[in-house]
Amino acid sequence: MTDVSSIAASGRSHDSLGCSMDRLDDDRTIEGRDMTFYRKRSASAPPARVTTPATGRGYLVGLSATGGHRRRIFKEHHSTVHDFEQNAVYLRNFADDYRADLSGSFNFMLLEINHSAVERIADAADYRNVSELRSLAAHPDPVLGGMLGALFATVDGSADRSALFVDQLSVAIGVHIVQQYGNGRGGAAARGRRLSPRCQAKIKDLARSRLNGDLTVEELASACNLSQATFLRAFRESMGKTPYRWLLQQRIEKAVELLQFSQTSLKEIARICGFSDQSHFTRAFVQVMGAAPGAWRRSRQS
Numbered sequence: 001m002t003d004v005s006s007i008a009a010s011g012r013s014h015d016s017l018g019c020s021m022d023r024l025d026d027d028r029t030i031e032g033r034d035m036t037f038y039r040k041r042s043a044s045a046p047p048a049r050v051t052t053p054a055t056g057r058g059y060l061v062g063l064s065a066t067g068g069h070r071r072r073i074f075k076e077h078h079s080t081v082h083d084f085e086q087n088a089v090y091l092r093n094f095a096d097d098y099r100a101d102l103s104g105s106f107n108f109m110l111l112e113i114n115h116s117a118v119e120r121i122a123d124a125a126d127y128r129n130v131s132e133l134r135s136l137a138a139h140p141d142p143v144l145g146g147m148l149g150a151l152f153a154t155v156d157g158s159a160d161r162s163a164l165f166v167d168q169l170s171v172a173i174g175v176h177i178v179q180q181y182g183n184g185r186g187g188a189a190a191r192g193r194r195l196s197p198r199c200q201a202k203i204k205d206l207a208r209s210r211l212n213g214d215l216t217v218e219e220l221a222s223a224c225n226l227s228q229a230t231f232l233r234a235f236r237e238s239m240g241k242t243p244y245r246w247l248l249q250q251r252i253e254k255a256v257e258l259l260q261f262s263q264t265s266l267k268e269i270a271r272i273c274g275f276s277d278q279s280h281f282t283r284a285f286v287q288v289m290g291a292a293p294g295a296w297r298r299s300r301q302s
Contacts, residue, residue: 030151030161032170033218033228034117038110039152045069045102057094058114059133061177063145064088065107073137074099082138087145090137091181109148111173121174122182124227130184133177141180147173162274163214165244171217171228195238199224207250212274217243251275252288259297266293 026041069084082090092098115132122130151161151169178184195203202223207215220243221231232243239246251273258269270281285293 028152030166032111032151032166032173033216034121034174035111035113035170037148037151038108038112040106040108040110041065042106045071045104045106050098050100050102052094052098054097055094056115058112059091059093059118060110060112061089061091061144061181062108062110063141063148065109065145065149066105068105069107070103071137072101074101080137084138085140087140087142088138089141089144090139091133092135093133096135109145109152111148111177113174113177117174118178118182121171121229122178122184125175125178125229127175127178127182128184130178130182132183133181134183136181144173144176144180147176162244162247163216164247167217167228168232168243171232175229193230193234193237195224195234200238204250207247210274211251211254212272214274215243215247248284249288252285255281255285255293256289256296259293260300269293 023042023046024040025043026039028039030037064084064086067085067088070081071084071090072079072081084090118130118133122128147169151166151173203220206220206223217228217232220235221228224231224234226234235243235246241249255269255273258264258272264272266281267278270278273281275281275284282292285291285296289296291299
């Protein structure tokens with residue numbers, strides 16, 4: 001198994017990143033805004049040298065979810081060895097030929113982002129003159145580790161991952177990548193900016209009308225005529241939480257109303273309030289209210 005490679009033909013099938021699919025213990029893909037995320041895990045690294053010819057795909061960022069990984073990266077006239085601890089990052093440009101020997105375990109979360117997306121994210125975040133990301137290996141980045149970990153986290157084996165949740169994390173990850181690894185410089189930070197009362201009212205109306213469907217950061221930001229990065233900063237400043245957590249709160253409040261004042265079934269309440277199924281509804285309700293919805297309803301009716 002390998003992160004991004006083209007290995008000499010071995011008769012095995014490989015995914016879009018060159019990973020040998022029959023060696024993967026975990027293989028997941030999430031399509032985010034402006035980037036694609038991958039989860040790749042294998043007990044051991046591939047024995048063959050990883051080689052990738054230069055292409056125009058953009059950049060690959062890989063973050064080691066655990067320690068114990070080592071790679072020797074070959075340049076034109078020398079090679080360097082890098083040991084990866086937990087939350088260690090490598091970043092490389094697909095435009096460069098790549099050759100590496102991998103050893104130890106392989107447990108990575110990765111993201112692929114193209115050149116135009118880098119520039120678009122940088123402009124929205126007021127980070128000037130970003131034209132490329134710099135290559136690096138085994139650089140510690142626990143902040144990125146936390147965000148990627150949240151994106152791939154599961155509860156009881158299930159992922160509660162709405163479009164809004166993926167959107168807001170994609171925007172935050174993109175801004176972080178540009179700020180930390182871009183070649184530009186940031187403008188004045190937009191501190192203390194808050195959403196206007198009119199904008200907050202628009203968002204609340206939009207959320208109430210779409211409780212049973214997915215909202216995106218793009219839609220919410222457009223309602224306020226703000227870039228996505230600016231909107232997310234202003235939203236947290238105004239609401240005290242992320243859009244995903246805020247929308248979850250709106251859905252739970254609607255569910256409480258239906259549980260207390262109607263005989264609507266739990267399955268139907270889950271649908272009305274935008275949860276993927278009754279199990280998802282129950283997990284979210286317990287997390288916020290401290291009791292399962294059925295038990296909560298009976299306690300109010302007794």
